[in-house]
Structures are given as structure tokens and as C-alpha cells.
Amino acid sequence: MSMPTPMPQPERENYLNKEYGVWSWLLTTDHKRIALLYLLSITFFFFIGGFFALLIRLELLTPAGDLVQADTYNKLFTMHGMVMVFFFLIPSIPAVLGNFLVPMMIGAKDLAFPRVNLLSWYLYIIGGVMMLHCMLTGGVDTGWTFYAPFATNFTNTKIVEAGLAIFVAGFSSILTGLNFVVTIHRMRAPGMTWSRLPLFIWAHYATSIIQLLGTPVIAVTIVLVAAERALHLGIFDPKLGGDPLLFQHLFWFYSHPAVYIMILPAMGVVTEIIACFSRKRIFGYSFVAFSSIAIAVFGFLVWAHHMFVAGMSVYAALVFSLLSYAVAVPSAIKVFNWTATLYKGSIHYDAPMLYAFGFLGLFTIGGLTGLFLAALGIDVHVTDTYFVVAHFHYIMVGGAVMGYLGGMHFWWPKISGRLYPEGWARLAALIVFIGFNLTFFPQFILGYMGMPRRYYDYSHMPEFQVLNVLSTAGATVLGVGYLLPMIYFLWSMRYGKPASDNPWNAAGLEWKTASPPPTFNFDEEPVVTWEAYNYEELDAPHSEEVPVGR
Amino acid sequence: MSEHSKSSPLPTYFAVFFALLVGTALTVYAATLDLGKYNAAVALTIASVKATLVALFFMHVKGASEKLTKLVVIAALFFLLLLLGLTMTDYATRLWS
Ligand code: HEM
Numbered sequence: 173m174s175m176p177t178p179m180p181q182p183e184r185e186n187y188l189n190k191e192y193g194v195w196s197w198l199l200t201t202d203h204k205r206i207a208l209l210y211l212l213s214i215t216f217f218f219f220i221g222g223f224f225a226l227l228i229r230l231e232l233l234t235p236a237g238d239l240v241q242a243d244t245y246n247k248l249f250t251m252h253g254m255v256m257v258f259f260f261l262i263p264s265i266p267a268v269l270g271n272f273l274v275p276m277m278i279g280a281k282d283l284a285f286p287r288v289n290l291l292s293w294y295l296y297i298i299g300g301v302m303m304l305h306c307m308l309t310g311g312v313d314t315g316w317t318f319y320a321p322f323a324t325n326f327t328n329t330k331i332v333e334a335g336l337a338i339f340v341a342g343f344s345s346i347l348t349g350l351n352f353v354v355t356i357h358r359m360r361a362p363g364m365t366w367s368r369l370p371l372f373i374w375a376h377y378a379t380s381i382i383q384l385l386g387t388p389v390i391a392v393t394i395v396l397v398a399a400e401r402a403l404h405l406g407i408f409d410p411k412l413g414g415d416p417l418l419f420q421h422l423f424w425f426y427s428h429p430a431v432y433i434m435i436l437p438a439m440g441v442v443t444e445i446i447a448c449f450s451r452k453r454i455f456g457y458s459f460v461a462f463s464s465i466a467i468a469v470f471g472f473l474v475w476a477h478h479m480f481v482a483g484m485s486v487y488a489a490l491v492f493s494l495l496s497y498a499v500a501v502p503s504a505i506k507v508f509n510w511t512a513t514l515y516k517g518s519i520h521y522d523a524p525m526l527y528a529f530g531f532l533g534l535f536t537i538g539g540l541t542g543l544f545l546a547a548l549g550i551d552v553h554v555t556d557t558y559f560v561v562a563h564f565h566y567i568m569v570g571g572a573v574m575g576y577l578g579g580m581h582f583w584w585p586k587i588s589g590r591l592y593p594e595g596w597a598r599l600a601a602l603i604v605f606i607g608f609n610l611t612f613f614p615q616f617i618l619g620y621m622g623m624p625r626r627y628y629d630y631s632h633m634p635e636f637q638v639l640n641v642l643s644t645a646g647a648t649v650l651g652v653g654y655l656l657p658m659i660y661f662l663w664s665m666r667y668g669k670p671a672s673d674n675p676w677n678a679a680g681l682e683w684k685t686a687s688p689p690p691t692f693n694f695d696e697e698p699v700v701t702w703e704a705y706n707y708e709e710l711d712a713p714h715s716e717e718v719p720v721g722r
Numbered sequence: 723m724s725e726h727s728k729s730s731p732l733p734t735y736f737a738v739f740f741a742l743l744v745g746t747a748l749t750v751y752a753a754t755l756d757l758g759k760y761n762a763a764v765a766l767t768i769a770s771v772k773a774t775l776v777a778l779f780f781m782h783v784k785g786a787s788e789k790l791t792k793l794v795v796i797a798a799l800f801f802l803l804l805l806l807g808l809t810m811t812d813y814a815t816r817l818w819s
């Protein structure tokens with residue numbers, strides 16, 4: 173489908189060409205430029221985390237521990253986890269797409285605290301540099317979970333430095349959340365009522381609440397670990413009157429909700445994409461909105477499902493198992509409502525939608541296997557096996573990263589003012605989907621057969637090799653799938669066709685301004701008189717018709 | 723915060739600051755006494771009083787007219803309660819040997 177789209181004035185002033193030079197970026201308070209700073213930085217950390225993943229998969233290609241030794245292997249999976257969780261996935265959608273879009277979607281000029289926004293990026297960078305320094309000078313070997321007493325009493329790797337890096341980066345996350353909450357409460361354009369907000373905003377609102385309430389707990393926990401190591405306070409060490417399980421309680425009180433920091437924004441992205449590419453209002457708008465809030469609240473009630481075999485009381489295990497089932501309800505509400513939105517929609521298979529479909533399937537598999545794990549009887553058998561690894565990668569990579577990529581494609585014309593090559597993008601989406609499943613599906617089977625996680629050598633069980641080879645092969649396919657978008661996005665910045673203001677004919681205020689937008693987003697303050705996702709209206713024959721896709 | 727948020731007169735701040743110092747001294751003193759199972763209770767009580775003072779005066783929660791501010795405070799307390807309460811489902815029912 174191609175239609176002559178009106179070319180935007182090439183010389184129009186926008187946030188990209190308004191000023192040039194390093195300082196115009198490093199001292200910017202424009203949320204859109206800060207979003208791009210974040211985009212560059214998290215992409216950098218994605219490569220580092222990916223590099224560790226590659227080495228892990230290479231080691232597991234053969235049963236013997238031949239590529240690296242046990243110590244190195246421990247450091248590899250630890251640093252893979254820490255980098256991917258704290259320096260890529262947690263900031264990914266909120267700090268890049270959220271930063272760029274939250275003000276624009278509600279019709280504001282910027283976030284409520286533009287300088288705090290810049291500060292959050294600097295904190296992230298300081299944390300990131302500390303983490304790099306830590307990794308280059310020896311690294312950490314405890315796993316991203318830092319369990320006591322290994323982390324507090326035994327390991328002599330750089331726990332305190334890594335902890336401080338995460339502590340600092342945590343504050344960047346808190347500040348982003350704070351900024352979003354205040355912005356969403358205070359800066360909505362006239363007529364942009366709560367019930368007219370895009371569901372992307374609701375998802376980010378819920379995410380921000382978790383960031384605000386949860387992150388301080390992990391910060392305090394890290395301080396306690398440092399204090400115990402440095403001052404020998406008896407907090408987690410039983411010899412000194414502490415309790416090692418207390419660490420796990422505190423750690424997971426943040427880190428389970430943190431998994432929702434990673435997935436809720438992706439849910440928001442997918443909601444926008446599904447509405448646009450099935451040309452329908454989201455089915456059950458208010459249910460989808462409130463399920464985000466419900467996930468944020470219930471997410472805080474389930475943390476000890478990570479501790480079923482750690483020695484906590486059986487009664488508590490029962491309570492947390494039950495509560496874990498409760499949190500699946502709002503997630504299921506979302507999946508059902510997305511499906512109902514697709515029903516009788518006029519569906520377009522553009523690249524963002526392919527990612528959204530990938531998300532739907534993979535998140536569902538990840539979520540349902542989460543329920544397996546939340547059942548005490550099953551968890552006892554598969555805890556600490558590759559089954560768990562497969563479970564959370566289906567959600568975090570199959571869900572969150574798919575959502576992130578889908579969102580990057582969907583909003584790329586707005587961000588860069590250029591169109592990406594659609595054919596390549598669809599191909600990349602397909603490669604990502606195939607590579608992902610090839611990498612992680614075998615891990616479900618491996619875990620079910622009993623392969624433990626975090627082992628570098630499985631020579632006593634050579635029959636595990638076939639599935640491990642499949643998984644490593646899949647990882648290389650997945651790697652290609654991730655490199656492609658990076659290449660054609662860069663290519664399109666120079667050679668891509670200029671994008672019109674609204675290339676998808678999408679609803680939402682961000683599409684009512686120029687691509688790329690001017691520094692203060694709108695030439696005049698928008699006034700909202702329509703409901704969210706008014707696709708039926710947009711597509712009605714009397715309105716000017718611009719087909720979706722190219 | 724802006725001008726119209728209710729701040730207290732300067733002497734109040736000094737009084738609160740002094741009370742916090744007293745609290746700190748009390749905590750240190752209490753740590754030298756062995757009160758058996760009340761050790762933690764006493765320390766936590768002092769700490770809670772101090773935290774309340776900070777929130778009410780230094781963080782201007784006292785006199786805040788905004789519903790939103792109150793909501794934030796209540797939410798924070800609620801989540802603290804969750805952390806403590808649900809953790810206690812473990813500690814209160816664990817088989818200590
Ligand atoms: C929605 C996004 C979700 C994400 C991102 C996620 C992520 C994770 C992660 C990272 C772990 C491994 C932690 C570790 O041991 O290092 C994990 C384990 C677990 N997940 Fe999920 N999860 C999600 C949803 C769910 C759901 C909906 C449930 C159940 C209702 C669930 C239940 C579990 C359980 C029980 C474990 C512990 C397995 C074990 O170690 O024995 N998860 N999840």
C-alpha cells in the first residue's frame with residue numbers, strides 16, 4: 173500500500189535540528205533528547221549483557237567445562253543478569269519510550285521536572301560506569317540475586333562496588349518514576365481526563381508506583397549487605413544473630429515487583445500497537461487500565477514464591493503460593509482483552525504488529541509457566557533448573573524485549589522523522605521470533621529433565637547436549653535478529669523516507685504533532701474532545717483517509 | 723515546595739531537631755541495656771517516633787491539605803505494613819530448632 177504522503181517541510185525546526193553540539197545534548201532538559209541519551213546508553217549495555225550471554229551459551233555447547241573455568245562462568249552469568257536487569261531492561265521502555273512519549277501523549281510540553289529527568293540519566297551513567305569498572309577489575313560471582321551468606325561472608329569478589337552501582341542506578345529509576353507520577357497527575361492537557369488517557373500512560377503510571385515504592389527497599393538491602401561485609405553487623409549472618417532468609421525476603425520484596433517494572437511498560441506498548449493495527453478501540457478499556465494498577469499492587473504480595481525451598485515456613489509458602497495465583501488474574505485480563513480487541517478488527521501485519529503478536533504468545537507461555545512454578549509441588553522439582561530460566565526469559569525477553577522492539581518500530585517515524593524499511597523490519601521480527609523460541613524452548617525441556625541452572629559443566633549428563641546445542645544455535649539466530657533493526661534504524665536516519673506526522677493514521681496526541689516534534693511538542697496546547705482509541709471515527713469514510721502501512 | 727505549603731515556625735524545627743537528637747541518644751543508651759526480647763521493640767519504637775517526627779515536620783505532612791499528599795503517605799505506610807506483615811507469616815510460623 174503506498175500513497176503519496178505530504179512531505180514535511182525539510183527545514184522545519186524540531187527537537188533534533190534546533191541545536192547542535194555535544195553540550196546541547198549533555199545539558200539538555202528536553203525529555204525527547206534525554207530519551208535518546210538513554211537509548212544510546214541502554215543499547216551499549218545491551219551489547220555488554222549480550223556478550224556475556226554469548227559466552228555462557230558457548231560454554232554450554234559442550235558438556236565439559238572447557239571454554240571457561242567455574243569461577244569465570246559464575247561471573248559471566250552474574251554480570252549478564254545484573255547488566256540486563258538493572259542497566260537494560262528496567263530502564264528500557266520507561267526511560268526511552270516513556271520519556272519520549274509520556275508528555276506528548278498527555279499533551280504536555282515536557283515532564284514535570286525536566287532537570288530531575290536529566291539528573292536521572294546522569295545517575296544512570298554514574299551507576300553504569302561503576303558497574304563497568306567493577307566488571308573490568310574482577311566482577312562478581314554471586315548471581316544477580318546476591319544471596320547471603322555467600323555474598324556477605326564468603327565471596328571475595330566485588331560485591332560492594334556492584335551493589336553501589338545498582339544503588340545509584342536505582343535512584344535514577346526512582347526519579348523517573350517520580351517524574352512520571354507528577355507529570356501524569358498535573359500536566360494533562362485540557363480535556364485529557366483519566367478515562368481518556370492512552371493505556372500506555374496507565375501502564376507507566378503503575379510502573380512508576382512500583383519504582384517509587386519498591387526501589388528504596390533494594391537500596392536499603394544493598395546498604396545492609398555492605399554494612400554486614402564492612403562492619404560485621406549481624407543482619408543476615410546467623411552466627412551474629414541475623415537470618416540469611418531475611419535477605420531473600422528483602423531482595424524479592426523489590427525484585428518480584430521489579431519484574432513488573434519490566435513487563436508493564438511492554439504491556440502498554442502492545443496495547444497501543446494492537447489498537448492501531450486492528451483499527452479498533454481497546455476492548456474493555458477500564459479493565460485494562462485498572463489491571464495495570466492491580467498488577468502493581470498484587471505484585472507486592474507474592475515475593476516469597478522465590479523462596480519455597482529456601483527453608484521458610486510451610487505456612488508462609490502456602491500463603492505466597494495462593495497470592496501468586498491472584499496476581500495472574502490481572503495479567504490474564506489483559507491477554508483476554510487484547511484478544512477480544514483483535515476479534516473482527518481489520519488487522520494489518522506491519523512490523524510493530526508482528527512484535528505485538530510475538531509478545532502475546534510468548535508472554536502467555538511465560539506467564540502460564542509462572543503458574544506452574546507458583547504451585548508448591550511442581551516448584552520443588554524444577555526450582556533452580558533451566559525451567560525457571562526459560563520461564564523468566566519468555567517473559568523478560570519474549571515479552572518485554574519484544575514489546576520494546578515493537579514500540580521502537582511503531583514510534584521510530586515520530587522519533588527520527590524517517591520511515592524504516594518495512595520489508596527488512598518484518599524479516600527481522602520473524603528472525604527474532606524464531607531465534608527466541610529456538611533458544612529458550614529447549615530450556616523448558618532441559619529444566620524439566622533436571623538440568624540445574626548456573627552449572628558450567630554437565631559432563632555427567634551428556635544426553636543434555638542436543639538441546640543445549642539447539643539453544644546455542646538459536647541464540648546466534650536471535651543475535652542476528654537484534655542486529656538487523658540496529659542497522660536499518662541507523663541506515664534510515666540518513667536514507668529513510670521522511671515520515672509524515674502520522675504515518676500509521678494512529679490515534680493519540682503524539683501523532684498530532686510534527687515528526688520529529690518541535691522542542692515543546694505542540695505548536696499550541698492541544699484540547700482533547702475525543703475518547704482514546706477512536707479508530708472507528710478516524711476510519712469513518714467522511715474523514716480524510718490515509719491507509720495504514722506503506 | 724511552593725509558598726502556600728504550610729511550613730512551621732523556625733523554633734518548631736529546632737525543637738524537632740532536638741527531639742531527634744534525644745531519640746538518637748536514647749537508642750544508643752538502650753543498646754547498652756539487655757532488655758531480653760524487648761530489645762528490638764524498644765529500638766523500633768524510638769525509631770518509629772523519630773521517623774514520624776521527620777515526616778510530619780520536615781516533610782511537611784502535618785498541615786498538608788492536599789489529598790494526594792495524604793494518599794502518598796498512606797500508601798507508603800501500607801506498603802511498609804505489607805513488607806513487615808507478610809514477612810511475619812514466615813517468621814511467626816517457622817519451625818525454629
Ligand atoms: C510477568 C512477568 C514475570 C517476570 C518478568 C518473571 C520473572 C521471573 C524471574 C526473573 C524469576 C527467577 C528468579 C531467580 O530465581 O533468579 C522468576 C521465577 C519465578 N516466577 Fe516469574 N516472572 C513473571 C511472572 C510470573 C508469574 C505471573 C508468576 C506466577 C503467578 C511467576 C512465578 C514465578 C515463580 C514461582 C518463580 C520462582 C521459581 C523458582 O526459582 O523456584 N512469575 N520469575
Ligand SMILES: [Cu+2]
Binds near residue numbers: 428431477478
Ligand atoms: Cu516472582
